[in-house]
Amino acid sequence: MIPRSQIVLLSAIAVAAVVSAGSARLDSYFALIISNIGINIILAVSLNLINGYTGQFSLGHAGFMAVGAYTAAAITMFGAPKFAPGLTQGAGVQALFPLALLGGGLMAALAGVLVGAPSLRLKGDYLAIVTLGFGEIIRVLLRNVEFLGGALGLNGIPAYTNLFWVYAFAAVTVYVVVSMVNSTYGRGFLAVHDDEIAAEAMGINTTRYKITAFVVGAFFAGVAGGLYGHSILTIAPTGFDFMKSIEIVVMVILGGMGNTTGVIIAAVLLTLLPEGLRMLAGAPVSLPFTAPFNNLKWIADTRMIIYSLLVIVLMLARPQGLFTWTDRGATKPKI
C-alpha cells in the first residue's frame, strides 16, 4: 500500500505531464505566466521551510536561486556539449535537463551549507542581514567571473523549461517540505520556531535543524533558478538582487508563515497581480462618473507603493498572513 501523500505526489506529476502535453496550444504569453507561477511556488514553498516553519529569517533566497541558475546554465551550455554532446539533441535533453537542475540545486545547497553553518548560530535580525549580505556577495562574485559573462550575464541559454518540469518539481518541493515538517524528525523545525531556548533544553540540536532547513530550502531555490534561467533564456547578476528576495519573502508573509497552502495561493496571486495590473493599464475602461479611474495607468505606476503598503498593513493587522485561520504561529509577548 502506497502512502496517501505519495499518491498525491505521483498524480500531481501525472497531471503536470498531461497539461504540458496540451500546452503547445496555449498562447506563449500565458504559457510563460503559468510557468512563472510554478517557479514562484517552488521558491515560496522552499523559503517557507526556512522562514515559516523554522522561524529563521532569510533574505538571501535570490542568491541561492542565482547559484542554481548559473550552475544549470553552465551545465547545459558548456558542460554537456563538451563531455556528452549526445545529450543536447532529441530525447537526450529529457535526461540532461533534470540532471542540470539537480546540479544547480546541489550547488545551491552547498552554498547553503557555506552560509548557514557559520551564520545560523546568530539570531533573528542578524541572520537576515548575513543572508542579505550573502546575496550581495554572490552578485559581486558573478559580476567578476568572465567565464559566466560578468556583468552582462549569460545569453542564449537553451529553452529546455516546459510546464512538465516546472510543475513536476513544484510537486516534489511541496511533497518534500510537507512530509518533512509532518514527520517525527520535522517536529524539531516547529520546536526551533516556537522557542529556541526551550527546544535546546529538551535536547534538540537546534543548529542542525536550522542548517537542514537552510540546505533543503537552498536546494529547491537552486532548482527554481535553473528552471527560471532555461525559461527566460538570459540571466544577469542584476536579476537576482535584494528585490527578488523580497518578492519571495512577501509571498511567504502574505500566505502565512508556516502555512504551505496559503503560501502556494499567495505565490499564484502575486505572480498574476502585476500581469493583471499591466493589462489594466493597457486597456482603459470608460465608465460614467469614474473619470479618475478611466485611465488605470496610475495603478501600474503606484504598483510598488501599494505592494509595500500591503506589507506594512498586513503586519499591523494580520501578522499571521491572509490565509491562516488557525493561530499556531503566533507568539505571545515575552516579558
Next chain:
Amino acid sequence: MTEFLQQLINGLSLGAIYALIALGYTMVYGVLRFINFAHSDVFMVGSFAGFYIAKPPEWFRKLLPNFPSLPLESVWGGLLALTLAMAICAALGVAIERLAYRPLRNRSKLTVLITAIGVSLLLENTGQFVFGAAPKAFPTLFPVHTFNIAGLVIASNQIVVLVTALALLGALQYIVLRTKIGTAMRAVSFNPQAASLVGINNDRIISFTFALGSALAAAGGILYSLNYQAIDPLMGVLPGLKAFVAAVLGGIGNIPGAALGGLLLGVVETFVNGSRFSTFTDAIAFAILIAILLFRPAGLLGKMQVEKV
C-alpha cells in the same frame, strides 16, 4: 607614503559618513533591539530634502515667487540646508516610529523586522514615484576649493564632511552623556522595564531616539551627496547596509563603537578600491560582517551578553 596618506584622508571622509548613519542604527537597536531597515531610506530622504531646499520645485516657485532662495556655495547657506534637512528627517523618523513601529511594541521580533522592510520599500517606491527614478545632480551647497598640502590633494568637501561629522558626534556624545534626556535614553536601553518603573516615559524617549538618529542620517545623506554629486531614490540601500555593518563591527548598541566601525570600514573600503581588487569593493563590507559575527559577535567595543530566560 603620500599615496597612503591621500587614501587615508579619502577613507576617513567616507568613513565619517558611514559613522553618522551607523549611529542611527545603533541607537535604535539600543532602545528597541531591532534593526531599523528604513534608516537607509531616511538617509535618502535627507539628501532629497537638501536637494529641494537648494532647488525648490516649479510649483513652489510659482506659489511663492518672492520666497528668498538659498544662497549656493556659501557656508551659511549650506549649514541652513543641512539643519532644515535634519529637522525634516527627524520629523519623518518620529512619524515612522509612531505609525509603524509603536503599534507593534509587544509583537514578535520577526513582525517588527518585516514591517521595517515594508517601510523601507515604501519610502523607496514613493521616492521613485515622487522624485523620479533618474539620478539628479546634487547642487554645490558649500564653497568648493581644492587644497594642495605637501603633495596631498584635499577637497573642501572632505573638510566639510569631517568637520560636520566631528561636530555632530561631539553634540551626540554631549546629549547622551550630559543631559537628562540622554541619561533616560541610556536607562531605557539598559533595562526598559526598570526605566519605566522609575518614571521614565519610554515612548517619549524612543521617539526622541528616532528623531536624533534620523537627523544624523539626514546629515549623512547631504554630506554623502556633496561628495558623490548624483542622488536617486535607491541611493540609500548600499550605504545603509554598509553603515549597518559598521554598527555591528563597532558593537551594536554602542555609540562610540558605531563611530569607530564607520571610520574603519570607510578606510578599508577606500584602500580596497585603490588596489587591484577594486571590483570587489561592495563585497568587502559583507565579508567583514560575516567574519566579525563569527569571531567577535559582540563587535570591537561591545560586551558579550548572556541571554536570560
